[in-house]
Amino acid sequence: MTNVKIQMSKILRKIFLLFLVFELCNLTLLSQNKLDVIVLDAGHGGKDPGTIGDNTGVQEKNIGLPVTMKLGKLIEEKFPDIKIIYIRTTDEFIDLKERTKIANLSKAKLFISVHANHKKAEETEKNGFEIYLLNRERFPEAVQITMKENSLLKFESLGADTTDNFIFSSLAQNGYQKYNEFLASNIEISMLNFTELASRGAIQAGFWVTLGASMPAVLVETGYLSDLKDERYLTSEKGQNDVAIALFNAFQSYKMLCEMQ
Numbered sequence: 001m002t003n004v005k006i007q008m009s010k011i012l013r014k015i016f017l018l019f020l021v022f023e024l025c026n027l028t029l030l031s032q033n034k035l036d037v038i039v040l041d042a043g044h045g046g047k048d049p050g051t052i053g054d055n056t057g058v059q060e061k062n063i064g065l066p067v068t069m070k071l072g073k074l075i076e077e078k079f080p081d082i083k084i085i086y087i088r089t090t091d092e093f094i095d096l097k098e099r100t101k102i103a104n105l106s107k108a109k110l111f112i113s114v115h116a117n118h119k120k121a122e123e124t125e126k127n128g129f130e131i132y133l134l135n136r137e138r139f140p141e142a143v144q145i146t147m148k149e150n151s152l153l154k155f156e157s158l159g160a161d162t163t164d165n166f167i168f169s170s171l172a173q174n175g176y177q178k179y180n181e182f183l184a185s186n187i188e189i190s191m192l193n194f195t196e197l198a199s200r201g202a203i204q205a206g207f208w209v210t211l212g213a214s215m216p217a218v219l220v221e222t223g224y225l226s227d228l229k230d231e232r233y234l235t236s237e238k239g240q241n242d243v244a245i246a247l248f249n250a251f252q253s254y255k256m257l258c259e260m261q
């Protein structure tokens with residue numbers, strides 16, 4: 001074969017492989033339409049307080065927990081058939097990778113992680129909520145960073161899980177992009193409708209805690225604990241109820257769309 005022909009066949013093979021991967025992702029999505037198992041992840045816990053509020057000294061771990069418990073209660077009431085897996089229901093420390101491992105083993109169809117933010121010392125005042133999701137373009141970089149971190153950790157907390165399994169779970173995130181984006185935009189609209197918090201939008205990140213989750217996943221930073229108004233609101237019963245209601249409504253419309261397909 002001439003060089004041109006060899007090049008052409010290489011390109012065709014690549015296109016075929018890409019097509020195959022795309023189809024596999026679609027199959028995975030089709031088979032997981034029924035939202036029967038979901039994971040609610042209250043960020044931090046135990047020896048890891050998360051960030052600390054400037055004014056009340058509230059710890060981030062004590063905001064994520066009541067919000068996820070309230071959200072879970074709303075889902076349980078409206079959809080008793082859905083199995084909810086709470087990563088934690090008490091003030092306990094659970095390793096980051098253990099969280100996605102629990103989600104993967106339980107074959108969850110959705111992963112929602114609830115946190116609160118704090119501005120960096122050098123930053124000017126910040127307030128409002130953010131929704132983080134994994135970005136397709138930054139995916140290779142994300143896998144690379146995660147693998148580097150994992151090789152340092154030597155998979156201590158992953159037990160029988162192997163590096164390969166972790167990569168495959170991570171690759172699955174690529175196929176969930178449209179689901180992640182749909183969920184994130186639902187959450188943004190709902191948070192604006194039901195809470196007093198401002199929107200800082202949906203942020204596509206190259207690397208974040210739920211990279212290892214093999215299901216659609218978002219991380220919600222509910223507000224800034226360095227901002228007096230956000231901090232007071234998120235510490236209050238009303239604020240936590242509002243956020244839970246907002247997340248519940250976003251979940252409900254996401255569920256409808258998923259199960260319609």
Ligand SMILES: [Zn+2]
Pocket residue numbers: 043044050051060115116
């Ligand atoms: Zn956090």
